Amino acid sequence: MSDTSVRLGKTEVGAVGGRGDGTEVVLDVRDLRVSYVTPRGPIRAVNGVSFALRRGEAFGLVGESGSGKSTIALSLMQLIKPPGRIEGGQALLDGTDILALSEEEMQRVRLAEIALITQGAMNSLNPVMRIREQIIDAWKDHGEPVNGREAEERIHHLLRWVGLQPEVARMYPHELSGGMKQRAVIAIAISLRPKVIIADEPTSALDVVVQRQIMQTLRRIQRDLGAAVILIGHDMGLMAQFVDRLGVMYAGKLVEVSPIREMFRDPIHPYSQLLIASLPSLAKKGQFLGIPGLPPSLLDPPLGCPFHPRCPYAMERCRVEVPALELKRPNRLVACHLYEREEGQA
Ligand code: ATP
Ligand code: SF4
Numbered sequence: 001m002s003d004t005s006v007r008l009g010k011t012e013v014g015a016v017g018g019r020g021d022g023t024e025v026v027l028d029v030r031d032l033r034v035s036y037v038t039p040r041g042p043i044r045a046v047n048g049v050s051f052a053l054r055r056g057e058a059f060g061l062v063g064e065s066g067s068g069k070s071t072i073a074l075s076l077m078q079l080i081k082p083p084g085r086i087e088g089g090q091a092l093l094d095g096t097d098i099l100a101l102s103e104e105e106m107q108r109v110r111l112a113e114i115a116l117i118t119q120g121a122m123n124s125l126n127p128v129m130r131i132r133e134q135i136i137d138a139w140k141d142h143g144e145p146v147n148g149r150e151a152e153e154r155i156h157h158l159l160r161w162v163g164l165q166p167e168v169a170r171m172y173p174h175e176l177s178g179g180m181k182q183r184a185v186i187a188i189a190i191s192l193r194p195k196v197i198i199a200d201e202p203t204s205a206l207d208v209v210v211q212r213q214i215m216q217t218l219r220r221i222q223r224d225l226g227a228a229v230i231l232i233g234h235d236m237g238l239m240a241q242f243v244d245r246l247g248v249m250y251a252g253k254l255v256e257v258s259p260i261r262e263m264f265r266d267p268i269h270p271y272s273q274l275l276i277a278s279l280p281s282l283a284k285k286g287q288f289l290g291i292p293g294l295p296p297s298l299l300d301p302p303l304g305c306p307f308h309p310r311c312p313y314a315m316e317r318c319r320v321e322v323p324a325l326e327l328k329r330p331n332r333l334v335a336c337h338l339y340e341r342e343e344g345q346a
Contacts, residue, residue, distance in 0.1 A: 026228050027053040027076075027114075027196050032089035032099075034068070034075050037082075043298045045071040045084070047252035050325065053196065058222065058229045060239040060260070062275070063249030064295055069232045073200045075099070076230075077116050078106045093196065107141045115189040119201040122181035125173040131159075131184050132169035138188045154191075161224075162187045163217050179210040183217065190221055197222065200232040215242055236279055240264060248272045251296050251306040254325055257333040268334045270311050305337065313338055 032049045035042035046068040053059050061069045074080045076091050078099065090097045098109055110116075126134055135155055136146045144151075156166035162183045173181055182203065189197060199218065203211035219242060222229050231243055239246055239260065246263045248256045248271065256269040267273045274291040293310035296302050305323050308314040317337050328339040 023054045023057075025052045026055040026094060028090075028092040029053075029072075029076070030090045030092070032072065032075060032091065033087040034071050034080060034084060035087050036084050038299070041299050044252050044301065045298060046075065047298075047301075049089075049249075049252070049254050051247055051254060051257060053228045053230065055195070056222075056226045056228055057245065058219075058231060058243040060243035060246040061230060061232045061249060062234060062236065062239060062246060065234075066295060066298070067249040068252040069249055070200055073116060073118075073198045073230070073232055076114065076196075076198060077110060078103070079116070111138060111189070111194060112142055112192040113194055114196040114198070115192075115194040116198045116200065117182075117185055117189045117202045119204050121185040122173075122178060122205070125181060125184065127173055130170055130172055131176075131187075134184070135169075135188055135191060138191065142192060144192070158187045158191055159184075161221065162190070163213075177210075178206050179214060182206065182214055186214070186218060186221070190225065190227075193225055194227060196228050196230070198230045198232070201234075202231075203238075204233065204235070211238070218242075236264075236276075248275065251301060252298055253306060253335065254333075255307065255335045257325070259331055262332065268328060268332055268339065269336050270313050270338070271307050305335075 029052070030050050032046050033044070034046040035044050049068070049072060051059070061072065063069055071080070071084065074084070075086050076098070078101070080086060086099055089099065091099050093109070093113055098106065098114065101109060129137070132155055135158065136151065139146055155169050159166050159168050164180060164183050164187070168176065168180065168184065173184075176184065186202075197218075202218065203214050206214065215238060218229070221227075231239065233239065243260050245257060246260050247254050248263075248269065250271050256263070256267065256272045258268070263272065264276060267276045271291075278291050291310070296306055296309065302309055302319075304320045305311070305314070305318040308318040311318065315337065321337065323335040323337050325333050325335040327342040328334040328336070329342060
């Protein structure tokens, strides 16, 4: 690790307003700010996002299109490309600020410590390389054995782990179905046993049956590895089945972070309430359909609470004062002036 990397030691969730039960934090994201610089000004895609991911937990991120979810994923991997720019914040992975690492250092951290699976990844598999070579290619920067019997055995084990036959190693992407390709992508992502897996809409290009199967595979792997997962998406049914806690994004900010059951049973933030209410009523599952009004322009966001132009409860204070994400009830972080801060917050 570099001399410039920041080692702050292990944090506990209680310090950032989580459960406060002493569960160890593996990834501590603090005040992340990311903009896209455009001729019309900076688009503040991620505007001060903080959350703490516990070791082994599944954390969901939902929000309307354009709320900044994918930008968070790319930033944590240091894969933001111009005109995108990380303006500030930290992401402490077991105490090391991975946003402060050089590209060379980050290459060693990607896959080995933190991995990203995206919706589009299966289409970015190299069409002229066998799956075996693509797995090995991913290991090159990590000093892993890339030939010989050990490598072959590892590849076969890996493929079986993600539910593929070892013969797939010799195949090209065009010989695989969409679901098999996505399993191959997962195999590459988990091959070096990362502590954190970011899954950005990992199955949304696939049909519903295959989606569920792949999510079950991902969950099994997550448990085998003891890895934490950040699942990004729109499908609340999938979130309900897969995640332990859910973060709701609005206009580049987290507006509520709650355990998944409480979020469904009793959403606190007015935006979360409208989101949950907009779901098809049967078991509150499915994709959310949107709520009245439009999200604000991130080029020129409204003053105060970014949700105030659409909020049925907006007060005078909401137009001028940005609400902080605070513990408003036990285990519930909410950014809204309607609620008093919970006593005893760290
Ligand atoms: P979706 O659910 O549609 O994937 P999202 O919540 O993941 O959306 P982001 O893709 O992170 O949202 O986008 C956040 C904001 O940043 C949006 O307003 C988007 O238009 C803007 N944005 C993203 N990429 C760029 C880019 N390369 N240049 C300019 N603006 C961008
Ligand atoms: Fe609505 Fe005000 Fe709460 Fe924002 S702070 S969600 S505008 S009540």
